[in-house]
Amino acid sequence: MAATVSLSESNGAGETITASITNTNMGSTDAVNLVSASYPITANTRSYAKYQRLYCSNLNGSTSIANLKVWRTGSLGGSDTHVTNARTSAYAGAKAYATPVNTSIATVDQTMPTSSPAGANLGIGGSLTGALTGVGYSDYLVHQLVVDSASTTGTTTTLSISYDEIG
Amino acid sequence: MEYKFEGNTIPKEEWYWIAQYQDGSTLKQFDDNGFYHQFMEIDQSQLKVFKMVSDNHSNIFTLIFTEEMKLIHFYKRFMLDIGTEQYREISCYCFGYEIKGQKMMVMITPSNEIIITNNTNLIQIE
Numbered sequence: 001m002a003a004t005v006s007l008s009e010s011n012g013a014g015e016t017i018t019a020s021i022t023n024t025n026m027g028s029t030d031a032v033n034l035v036s037a038s039y040p041i042t043a044n045t046r047s048y049a050k051y052q053r054l055y056c057s058n059l060n061g062s063t064s065i066a067n068l069k070v071w072r073t074g075s076l077g078g079s080d081t082h083v084t085n086a087r088t089s090a091y092a093g094a095k096a097y098a099t100p101v102n103t104s105i106a107t108v109d110q111t112m113p114t115s116s117p118a119g120a121n122l123g124i125g126g127s128l129t130g131a132l133t134g135v136g137y138s139d140y141l142v143h144q145l146v147v148d149s150a151s152t153t154g155t156t157t158t159l160s161i162s163y164d165e166i167g
Numbered sequence: 168m169e170y171k172f173e174g175n176t177i178p179k180e181e182w183y184w185i186a187q188y189q190d191g192s193t194l195k196q197f198d199d200n201g202f203y204h205q206f207m208e209i210d211q212s213q214l215k216v217f218k219m220v221s222d223n224h225s226n227i228f229t230l231i232f233t234e235e236m237k238l239i240h241f242y243k244r245f246m247l248d249i250g251t252e253q254y255r256e257i258s259c260y261c262f263g264y265e266i267k268g269q270k271m272m273v274m275i276t277p278s279n280e281i282i283i284t285n286n287t288n289l290i291q292i293e
Binding site: 062 | 172196206207240241245248249250251258261289291
């Protein structure tokens with residue numbers, strides 16, 4: 001049986017963790033499951049960063065989870081960019097949680113891939129070759145939209161994740 | 168039939184393995200006595216044949232094992248389009264072997280397409 005895995009998000013000072021989030025919408029506030037239309041991102045600013053982790057609550061007989069990959073599909077408005085700490089090389093280790101901000105964040109500067117990368121780009125225990133062998137979290141996926149002056153409304157991009165599970 | 172592992176009920180996978188040993192005995196991932204077995208329980212030193220079978224599909228994938236092989240088996244799980252109406256969870260079943268650092272892998276996709284590769288990381292599922 002598949003391990004029970006979901007995406008969690010952390011928000012606020014001191015980190016309020018929400019398990020099994022229902023969306024990963026980004027906007028001009030630090031809130032989980034937000035409605036983007038209610039929190040539009042002004043041109044030449046950034047969204048508030050998302051701090052999200054894969055959470056394994058039960059391996060259900062499997063022995064480990066590894067090889068985490070994160071990517072986006074769809075389009076961004078204008079020449080907006082989507083930046084992240086996820087990367088397949090020169091991974092900077094587990095990013096520590098910090099109160100989400102709408103300004104640039106050190107090491108959150110890699111362009112989010114637009115297809116499944118050729119190797120893990122999000123670590124476990126600070127390493128791209130790390131594994132979850134019980135209940136636990138991945139490293140934080142920190143990501144942020146950078147909205148430029150030529151941005152257009154109405155575009156949608158979605159997040160996808162894959163991992164290997166050893167039965 | 169229910170299958171148990173450490174007291175928990177484990178639902179059957181779409182595709183599951185059967186290990187056949189040189190002495191004719193077998194180890195089934197979901198055995199006839201209602202127990203679930205982990206891949207690490209397979210005694211590769213005595214393995215003769217590794218099969219992937221399904222209750223819903225008639226085809227069987229058979230790997231004839233030799234002693235220089237290192238058996239590989241895992242699931243590739245996908246969480247696609249998270250937070251949208253198109254959200255879906257997909258499992259692909261990967262098995263194969265490694266000899267002297269060279270891998271030969273088979274992936275069974277949800278549509279039962281068979282992909283053969285030496286690197287399952289190259290496979291894109293949409």
